[in-house]
Amino acid sequence: MIHLSSACLLRVAHIQWQPRPDLFAVTVVCKATFALQPLESPLAPVQEVPHATDLFWGDAPQSSLRIAADLVPFKRHVDVLVVGHAHAPQGQPVTSLVARVAVGGMDKKIEVHGDRHWTHAGQLTEGMHFAHMPLRWERAACGLSAWNPVGVRPGGLPPNLQPVDIRLSNSADVVLPAGLGPIASSWPERTAKLHRHAATFRHEAWYERPLPEDIDGAYFNTAPLDQQIAELAPGERLLLEHLHPEYPQLITVLEEVTPMAVARRIDGREQDIRLRCDTLCIDADQGTCALVWRGSLILGSADEDVAVVVTASGRHSSEEDAEVVTLVPRAGGGATSGNILAQVPGPVRRDSGERADFVEVGVTLSPELISENAGLPFAAPVLPFSPQGEAGWTVFADPQAPCIAPPPAGASPDDGTGTMAAGLISEAVRPLPFQQSAAQPSPPAPAQVQATPTLPAPAEEHLSVALPPPLIAPLTTARGEPPRRQFPRPPPLLGSLVVTTAMESASAHDAQSEPPTARRAFETASPTPVTSPPTPAALDAPCRPHEPEVRTEDVPLDRHAVITAEIAEARAPRADVLRGHALDEPTWAAVDRRWRAALDKDGRATGRLRAAHDAAYVAAVERLRGPIGLPEYARIAVALERREANEALDALKIQRSALMPLMRLWTKKVAADGKLAAEASALLSRLRTVE
Secondary structure (H helix, E strand, O other): OEEEEEOOOOEEEEEEEEEEOOEEEEEEEEEEEEEOOOEEEOEOOOOOOOOOOOEEHHHOOOOOEEEOOOEOOOOOOEEEEEEOEEEOHHHOOEOEEEEEEEEOOEEEEEEEEOOOOEOOOOOEOOOOOEOEEEOOHHHEEOOHHHOOOOOEOOOOOOOOEEOOOOOOOOOOOOOOOOOOOOOOOOOHHHHHHHHHHOOOOOHHHHHHOOOOOOOOHHHHOOOOHHHEEOOOOOOOEEEEEOOOOOOOEEEEEEOOOEEEEEEEEOOOOEEEEOOEEEEEEEEOOOOEEEEEEEEEEEEOOOOOOEEEEEEEEOOOOOHHHOEOOOEEEOOOOOOOOOEEEEEEOOOEOOOOOOEOOOEEEEEEOOOEOOOOOOOOOOOOOOOOOOOOOOOOEEOOOOOOOOOEOOOOOOOOOOOOOOOEOHHHOOOOOOOOHHHOOOOOOOOOOOOOOOOOOOOOOOOHHHHHOOOOOOOOOOOOOOOOOOOOOOOOOOOOOOOOOOOOOOOOOOHHHHHOOOOHHHHHHHHOOOOOOOOOOOOHHHHHOOOOOOOOOOOHHHOOHHHHHHHHHHHHHOOOOHHHHHHHOOOOHHHHHHHHHHHHHHHHHHHOOOOHHHHHHHHHHHHHHHHHHOOOOHHHHHHHHHHHHOOOHHHHHHHOOOOHHHHHHHHHHHHHHHHHOHHHHHHHHHHHHHHHOOO
């Protein structure tokens, strides 16, 4: 039996199957859901569980596929999928638009039209206005040889979805299908990959019998061919146009999260399960993006006991967020019945930091779990193991599961209890799953990296120091986070233009002056007078610790931003900048640690601290180098799209450290002002045509 648990916020599931008659394997699936936002998209507050079965529009198998199952054995390529609707800008109805998704070398556009028809004179009417258009294959053309079985046939109404830059001359024109969603297993594009097994292969029960060795492994890929890529690199930029309910154009990078899985067999041996990211699915209605990782493990027999723990590096690797997850059959359900009861952990409430109660849901088992590994039907043969046994699966959550549970607070990684938890995972830094292609063997783990000592965190009450009321709201802290392993931070993010939601104006930040206390401390400072040598008694007196002129808690957020900007601009030596603010190096280090910790925590909550910090930072930069307006912003945005941001910043004499604050601030300004948004759109269009 497989005992699977997640020691992180990500959802996990597994399924047991047979790569061939004499071999048994288990595939582990890990799923992360991100809230799509400009520049960087963090993990969503509610994580979506892996889908056990295919879901069709209207729950009718004869219609197009709405959501593809996550529980499949493997995927040869990385699927890039978009489901939901295409959205008109700001919800204002249009007659047509171009929807676009670009990531990892894939850049696909489709035209989206309102309902049209042919007149008696054979003329094509203009499309009706629409604000949202379903991205269903029923709205696309059927294509040659019924590539899209549910599509619009020639001779009827024109399709709503079509390839870009084509002209329809009459109703008999054959239009190629254009869509962004998943392809059903019964469609010709996929059944052709089953070869001679097409007539007998049961997709909904593929795990019940050994997989045929002569099928094309790409059968389990659900994306159209032009939406399949070789791999998804870490920090890959994602661009969406008219595929988000709020942002007509969104350029972002997903928060870096690296799941890792370790299996422990009954004899105590541990084995890493290499997880490979093979699915990126964008929900254009929810404004989310899901990544799915998959990895497989060869079993010694069908009923071998194996405990698997999934952890994740990144901001959400804390053991405090652990959740035990397991799939168990319902009473009376056999191994092949697909009748499964799942306990899904509730979401973490941001107001209290507590997790909601577990919720039981029924899950109908279906395909989806495993990635390339030795011994699979498309890899080199391996030694046979025990003969056939009962198939297994699992996707679940049981806080009382005896085999795997998070360790008690303060427990050492190996406290002798035999509990499976994050402590079982090696501290060795593993390669990102994006960097491992299906054909490559898992490289050896590098030398062990010692965790960086955690600097003392500021007292909780200090995070709510008095700040200028117009700038930020009081910081609400969710809950204390335990010390966590330190992993290398991802490289600097390069995002780009996107029209974002309105937020509070930054003008108050720009106008905010330096706190009077700091100004007085600087203005009254005078050279130390020369005095006579100290007396012997003075020399014998105990040395008192140095006390800075300004205490850590006296430096508000906007002043921290100003000092950070002045240091980055390097118009004066660092020591002179600090002296100008009545600070010394130790005090500044403490101030910087305090506010960076608060900003990092706020980035996973409201984002208001970050917005206030950005406004103050950019205002300080403008005082030093002059105003930064819409033309500069547009120029940098286009440069980001072309991966020429450094050159643009150098030409504009803007320090590279100002890139992210500047882009975040201006995207919010554009979103809050309709006139400014129109000007930005026109300016960007002109700049994009210039080489």
